[in-house]
Amino acid sequence: MKESQLRGRLADACRVTVLTGAGVSAESGVPTFRGPEGLWRSHRAEDLATPEAFARDPRLVWEWYDWRRRLIAGCRPNAAHAAIASLEARVPDFLLITQNVDGLHRRAGTRRIVELHGNLWRVRCLAEGSVEEYLDPSLPSLPPHCRCGALLRPDVVWFGEALPTDAIRQAYDAVESCDVMLVVGTSALVQPAASLPRIAKAHGAYVAEVNLEPTPLSAIADESHLGRAGEILPALLGIPSAPDALPATTRSETRCPR
Numbered sequence: 341m342k343e344s345q346l347r348g349r350l351a352d353a354c355r356v357t358v359l360t361g362a363g364v365s366a367e368s369g370v371p372t373f374r375g376p377e378g379l380w381r382s383h384r385a386e387d388l389a390t391p392e393a394f395a396r397d398p399r400l401v402w403e404w405y406d407w408r409r410r411l412i413a414g415c416r417p418n419a420a421h422a423a424i425a426s427l428e429a430r431v432p433d434f435l436l437i438t439q440n441v442d443g444l445h446r447r448a449g450t451r452r453i454v455e456l457h458g459n460l461w462r463v464r465c466l467a468e469g470s471v472e473e474y475l476d477p478s479l480p481s482l483p484p485h486c487r488c489g490a491l492l493r494p495d496v497v498w499f500g501e502a503l504p505t506d507a508i509r510q511a512y513d514a515v516e517s518c519d520v521m522l523v524v525g526t527s528a529l530v531q532p533a534a535s536l537p538r539i540a541k542a543h544g545a546y547v548a549e550v551n552l553e554p555t556p557l558s559a560i561a562d563e564s565h566l567g568r569a570g571e572i573l574p575a576l577l578g579i580p581s582a583p584d585a586l587p588a589t590t591r592s593e594t595r596c597p598r
């Protein structure tokens with residue numbers, strides 16, 4: 341492949357948008373959905389990740405989320421999460437759009453995040469719609485109930501549900517105006533996330549992709565890097581593996597007049 345332009349593009353960029361999927365957390369030990377070891381190989385989404393499944397058997401759905409919460413509680417952010425967090429400190433206007441519900445980007449230090457598919461460390465009351473963080477991996481009961489007596493559900497987006505309006509609006513705003521879009525560890529098969537890099541490209545952004553294998557986005561990406569995100573991203577971005585090793589800030593506010 342020809343030499344990567346990504347670092348130069350990032351150095352000149354005012355607005356940078358990153359889109360991540362399950363692959364960014366794979367090296368932390370969080371299972372992906374597709375691929376040989378993917379969750380959808382051994383579990384049916386229709387039984388576990390739809391509102392109908394929850395209405396039919398809330399306990400079964402909660403058992404699956406309980407298992408994932410416990411598993412993820414024992415995982416740590418990896419070098420890819422850290423590289424993305426460091427990138428945020430280097431660019432004037434940054435947004436991370438993630439399809440992941442694991443919370444690892446925030447734990448790695450990223451601040452400007454849109455969680456398109458929600459977050460499994462939050463619970464939502466079915467009756468009141470109120471949302472609360474529930475960080476303790478042990479739930480009091482399965483399924484858990486709200487103080488008002490109604491069922492709680494994980495505050496995630498299931499198949500057949502609309503994405504949070506605010507999240508999708510912020511995501512569209514970002515991809516329509518960014519100079520560089522970096523896409524990491526997503527199979528780019530689930531909409532609307534999959535179309536975000538295409539929108540960025542159509543609006544003139546430079547699009548770079550990092551994935552173990554080619555995806556439907558590879559054909560439109562300006563550069564595609566095949567391999568493990570935790571190995572490729574720090575090198576590609578020129579970011580030392582220890583985020584603390586970075587200078588306090590290298591961002592140039594002046595290059596981006598408002």
Ligand code: OAD
Pocket residue numbers: 360361362363364366367372373374375378389439440457497498499524525526527528529530550551552553555567568569570
């Ligand atoms: P997928 O499981 O569909 O895809 C994971 C992608 O990560 C694949 O393209 C892998 O090749 C790549 N990958 C795996 N390990 C990697 C590594 N170490 N470095 C780089 N790439 C790696 O996950 P998503 O694209 O996130 O939605 O799936 C999108 C949505 O489908 C999820 O948010 C979830 C799922 O069903 C809902 O549950 C609503």
